[in-house]
Amino acid sequence: MNSTGILAVPYEGTSKMTRADHVRDRPSNQATCKGSDMATANRTCSIPDCDSPIFRRLWCTTHYARVLHHGSPYVNLRPELSMSPSERFWIKVSKGQPGECWPWRAYIQRAGYGTFSLGSRMALAHRVAWELTRGSIPDETYIDHLCRNRACVNPHHMELVTFKENVLRGFSPAAINGRKANCIRGHAFTPENTMSAGGSSQGRKCRACHNAYVRWKYAKRRAGEWPTGEKWNGALL
Numbered sequence: 001m002n003s004t005g006i007l008a009v010p011y012e013g014t015s016k017m018t019r020a021d022h023v024r025d026r027p028s029n030q031a032t033c034k035g036s037d038m039a040t041a042n043r044t045c046s047i048p049d050c051d052s053p054i055f056r057r058l059w060c061t062t063h064y065a066r067v068l069h070h071g072s073p074y075v076n077l078r079p080e081l082s083m084s085p086s087e088r089f090w091i092k093v094s095k096g097q098p099g100e101c102w103p104w105r106a107y108i109q110r111a112g113y114g115t116f117s118l119g120s121r122m123a124l125a126h127r128v129a130w131e132l133t134r135g136s137i138p139d140e141t142y143i144d145h146l147c148r149n150r151a152c153v154n155p156h157h158m159e160l161v162t163f164k165e166n167v168l169r170g171f172s173p174a175a176i177n178g179r180k181a182n183c184i185r186g187h188a189f190t191p192e193n194t195m196s197a198g199g200s201s202q203g204r205k206c207r208a209c210h211n212a213y214v215r216w217k218y219a220k221r222r223a224g225e226w227p228t229g230e231k232w233n234g235a236l237l
Contacts, residue, residue, distance in 0.1 A: 043058075044060075045058070045059055045060035045063055046058040046059065047059065047060075047063050047073055047074070050062075050063065059073055085118065086132055088116075089116055089125075089128055089129070089132065092104060092105050092106040092114075092116070092125075093105065093129075093153055096154075098154070098156045099156070100154070101147055101149050101151075101152040101154055101157065102129075102152055102153050102154040102157075103149075103151050103152060103153075104125045104126075104151045104152075104153050106125070108151055111150065112150035112151055113125065113126065113150050113151070114126065114151055114153065116128050125151075125153050126143055126145070126150075126152070126153050126158060127143060128153075129153035129154075129155055129158075130143055130155055130158055133155040134155055137160065138160070140162070140163070141160045141161065141162065142160070142161055142162070142163055142166040143158050143159070143160060143161075144158065144159050144160075144161045144165070144166050144169055145157060145158060146158065146159055174203075177203070183205075183206035183208075183209055185206070185208075185209055187206045187208045187209065189204065189206070192207070193206060193207045193208055194206070194207065195207045195210065212232075213232050216232050217232070
């Protein structure tokens, strides 16, 4: 909100117009202006910096509607338009202690992240909060919510990480499997015992299990039992 408050310019007649006033000022069905209406036909609105033509009582349609609904043509219906981006941003945040979450009070995406308008584009609220308090975000880095609350814009609850680290800290199937230290049969995922799963999955698999499966498949082929409907259960380990 700007320093002049919601009422930018004082207005003496602050009472709302009555229904009788509205009926009396209702436009007539006549196609031409007569008398005093002719004198105001080519004039503009009496409000400063408004170039719209007069509709009623020396006001344009916009300011006349404000008088009808709010009692004054000077009511600032959108005070945030005169604010800086920083001021507009922080009035949408429920600030608390540094160790608490600061929830975003404006629009939140289905994914849980808040959004903030920056002119002609929309930005994620937590990224805007970081840039307002800690500077620009380097390329190829991402913000991770340490509090796991996506609607939180507290910069103390954020950390810059790489894309891989950000994914591994999440709760997706890839993140859950990526945090596993052993395979399903107990073999440790050491650099020597880890191999690429291949294909488009870009995953990993246990080398010991893979070698055991290859030996089992080779033995089935030698015995003439391949292909078979039997599934390998790690019996050769």
